[in-house]
Amino acid sequence: MSTAYTxxxxxxxxxxxxxxxxxxxxxxxxxxxxxxxxxxxxxxxxVYDQRGKRYLDGLAGLFVSQIGHGRTEVAEAGARQASELAxxxxxxxxxxxxxxxxxxxxxxxxxDLNRVFFTGSGSEAVESAWKLAxxxxxxxxxxxRYKVISxxxxxxxxxxxxLAITGLPGIKxxxxxxxxxxxxxxxxxxxxxxxxxxxDIEAFGIWAxxxxxxxILREGEDSVAAVFLEPLQNSGGCFPPxxxxxxxxxxxxxxxxxxxxxxxxxxxxxxxxYYFGSERYGYQPDIITFAKGVTSGYAPLxxxxxxxxxxxxxxxxxxxxxxxxxxAGHPVSCAVAMANLDxxxxxxxxxxxxxxxxxxRATLEKLNDLPIVGDVRGDGYFYGIELVKDKTSRQxxxxxxxxxxxxxxxxxxxxDAGLICRADDxxxxxxxxxxxxxxxxxxxxxxxxxxxxxLSQAWTKI
Ligand SMILES: Cc1ncc(COP(=O)(O)O)c(C=O)c1O
Numbered sequence: 001m002s003t004a005y006t007x008x009x010x011x012x013x014x015x016x017x018x019x020x021x022x023x024x025x026x027x028x029x030x031x032x033x034x035x036x037x038x039x040x041x042x043x044x045x046x047v048y049d050q051r052g053k054r055y056l057d058g059l060a061g062l063f064v065s066q067i068g069h070g071r072t073e074v075a076e077a078g079a080r081q082a083s084e085l086a087x088x089x090x091x092x093x094x095x096x097x098x099x100x101x102x103x104x105x106x107x108x109x110x111x112d113l114n115r116v117f118f119t120g121s122g123s124e125a126v127e128s129a130w131k132l133a134x135x136x137x138x139x140x141x142x143x144x145r146y147k148v149i150s151x152x153x154x155x156x157x158x159x160x161x162x163l164a165i166t167g168l169p170g171i172k173x174x175x176x177x178x179x180x181x182x183x184x185x186x187x188x189x190x191x192x193x194x195x196x197x198x199x200d201i202e203a204f205g206i207w208a209x210x211x212x213x214x215x216i217l218r219e220g221e222d223s224v225a226a227v228f229l230e231p232l233q234n235s236g237g238c239f240p241p242x243x244x245x246x247x248x249x250x251x252x253x254x255x256x257x258x259x260x261x262x263x264x265x266x267x268x269x270x271x272x273x274y275y276f277g278s279e280r281y282g283y284q285p286d287i288i289t290f291a292k293g294v295t296s297g298y299a300p301l302x303x304x305x306x307x308x309x310x311x312x313x314x315x316x317x318x319x320x321x322x323x324x325x326x327x328a329g330h331p332v333s334c335a336v337a338m339a340n341l342d343x344x345x346x347x348x349x350x351x352x353x354x355x356x357x358x359x360x361r362a363t364l365e366k367l368n369d370l371p372i373v374g375d376v377r378g379d380g381y382f383y384g385i386e387l388v389k390d391k392t393s394r395q396x397x398x399x400x401x402x403x404x405x406x407x408x409x410x411x412x413x414x415x416d417a418g419l420i421c422r423a424d425d426x427x428x429x430x431x432x433x434x435x436x437x438x439x440x441x442x443x444x445x446x447x448x449x450x451x452x453x454x455l456s457q458a459w460t461k462i
Contacts, residue, residue, distance in 0.1 A: 004052035005040070013038060013050065025171075030407075037415065042069025045436050045443055047420065056446050058421040058433045063234070063266040063382075064297040067343045068436040074298045077339035081332045090118060090329045097334035104341065105294075105305060108275045111284045115311045117321070118329030119302040122265035122291035123157030126228065129261045129287045129304050130161050131323050133225040139313035142257075145225040146180075149215050149258075151187040153427040155235035156228055156263055165228050168235060168426050183219055185211045188239045191375040191386060191394070192428070205242025213252045226259040226287075231267040231277025237430030238377055238384030246283035259286040259310075265302070269293030270344060270437045272380035273353040280379070286310060296340045301333035349437040353381050356440060363444040364433070367451055372459045381439065385431040385451070389462065396428045401462065405429065410458055419450040431455075 005013070017036040022028070039055075041048045045068050047057050060066060067074070081097060088095050102116035117132070119125045130148055137145035148165050150156060156165040163172055164182035172178060188208050190201055197204040216224045227249065233239040253260040262285035267277030269290070274280040276288060287310070291302030314321045327333075344350065357380050364383055367373045374388030387405070389395045397405060402425045410423040410431070422432040431451065435443060 005050040010038075010050045027407075044068045044070065045439055053418070055415070055418050055420050056435070056443060056450075058419050058435050058447050060293075060434050060436050061297055062292070063271065063434045064292045066270050066293040066349065066437045067296040067340060067347075068438045071296075071298070071343060074296065074336055074339040074343065078299055078332045078336045081335035085331050087331060089324075089326060091324050095329075095331050095334075097331045097338070098329040101329075101334045101337050104338065105303075109288060109305045110276060110279055112308045113285070113288060113305040114308050115306045117304050117306060118334075119291070119304070120300055120325055120327040120330070120333075121157075121302045122289065123159040123162040123302075124325055124328070125265065125289035125291055125302040125304050126157045126162040126165060126261075126263060127159050128323060129228070129263075129289050130165065130226065132287070132304070132306065132310065132321060133259050133261075135321060135323075136259075136310055136313060137225055139319060142222065144220075144223050145258075147183055147219055147224045148181055148226050148228055149183045149185055149212055149219075149224060150228045151233060152184045153187050153236035154228075154230060154233050155426075157265075170426065181225075183215050183224075185215050187233055187236060188241055188245060189236060189427075190239070190242060191377065201242045202244055205245035206248055208242065209245050209248035209252060212249055213256075216252070216256050216258060221256045224256065224258050226261050227253060228261045228263050230263045230265075231281055232272060232379055232382060234266050234382075234432070235424070236384075236427030237375075237386050237424065238382055238432060240377065240379050241281055246278075246281050250283050253286075261285060261287045261289060263289045265289055265291045266293075266382070266434070269296075270349050270353055270380075271382050271434065273350055273357060275350065294340070295333055295337045296343075298340065299330065299333040299336040300327075301330065301337055303329070347438070352440075353437050356444075357381065359441055360439075360444050363441070363448045364451075366448055367455065370452065370455050370459065372455050372462075378433075381433075381435055381437055383433045385433075387429045387431065387455075387458075397462075402429050405458060405462065409461055410454065413454045413457065414450065417450045417454050419447060419454075421447075421451075 038050050039047045040050055046054050105116050106114040134146050150165045150167050152167040154167045156162050164178040167184050193204045197207050262278045264277050272280045278285050286307050288305040295301045364376050372387050375386040389397050406423045406425045424430050
């Protein structure tokens with residue numbers, strides 16, 4: 001299929017984009033003198049722009065396209081559903097697609113996470129989990145529990161509640177005051193661990209987990225409702241949990257009656273080689289929040305999987321969880337999610353990630369010979385490459401250098417070279433990769449080659 005637009009079509013779209021479209025988290029001024037990148041088509045691991053130029057989708061869109069692009073069977077499942085029942089709410093009614101998907105997800109989820117509350121997005125899932133925690137504790141006679149603990153630099157979404165949980169001061173500040181109760185603890189970046197645990201990853205993990213206990217005690221142990229943690233923290237550049245970290249966190253949560261919410265908006269559905277990130281790292285959450293990969297982006301959907309016990313107060317008498325959104329569990333999205341999960345099973349995508357993740361890591365680790373590469377870290381198909389000014393001292397870039405390097409050069413240069421990935425400086429500067437789960441060695445090599453060329457060039461510009 002040809003994707004190339006004519007020059008007139010390109011110019012017309014550019015003009016409309018610049019005049020009317022507002023891109024998210026984007027400095028719109030940066031497109032004043034250059035084209036807005038417009039992606040028109042996807043196939044497998046690749047997407048194509050208006051001119052027909054091909055890009056390796058090294059970020060799966062935005063940690064979304066697990067099965068890759070252009071799967072007609074998934075698209076057709078959505079079309080069939082739209083013809084049969086395009087929409088009906090989950091407010092007092094159900095539809096077969098939400099029922100079947102809830103049943104399937106419950107069977108896949110660890111332990112007694114058997115109840116699915118659908119949303120339309122990840123932020124809504126996180127928001128819902130906090131609201132559930134608050135109302136649940138009120139319902140069981142612990143009304144003072146409303147605070148939520150999360151890690152610094154962690155991203156948990158942008159709606160006001162989710163933003164209060166997010167640990168990135170820069171994107172919170174314009175919206176202060178946020179809902180009260182967000183409490184921050186250190187993240188698990190071992191590369192930048194405090195000196196007293198810098199040589200011992202297990203001690204580092206225990207220290208980081210114990211910081212959660214210290215926060216609970218500091219805040220008042222009967223005031224904390226939940227701890228929100230990603231299995232592998234995305235923002236800041238892919239921090240895997242140190243060994244023992246989650247086991248210790250689980251113990252602490254149990255000791256103080258605090259809920260453990262595993263925010264798996266990125267890490268669920270194969271990103272780490274398992275349906276759920278908590279499975280990979282061997283811990284049992286009370287709530288899992290999910291979105292993105294549940295549909296591989298063929299339609300929007302999110303939700304939370306909840307332990308039976310958290311539903312109990314709401315299954316008796318006049319009690320109701322007082323929360324809902326119009327498009328939650330949209331029939332088309334649920335049908336698409338079922339077809340997406342069929343592809344996972346048919347093609348054993350979890351098996352593909354597990355079989356190839358060591359090769360992905362080894363290929364990216366070749367970049368360690370570049371002076372700008374400080375650390376390559378991650379798991380599964382989810383990696384961060386931390387960039388440094390000095391490898392030995394691990395010195396990072398100052399704000400000006402980071403601005404010039406990431407925004408001024410790397411983002412554009414990587415895109416121009418045909419790789420979609422993320423150059424992020426919300427923590428220390430990192431490049432992030434999160435490709436479709438269908439990728440194999442040829443795609444790892446392509447990523448490595450493009451990164452090698454562009455990072456080598458970046459070094460000459462510092
Ligand atoms: C861990 C985590 N939680 C929540 C969100 C918010 O999801 P959404 O953008 O769908 O609202 C994200 C988005 O990337 C995320 O990574």
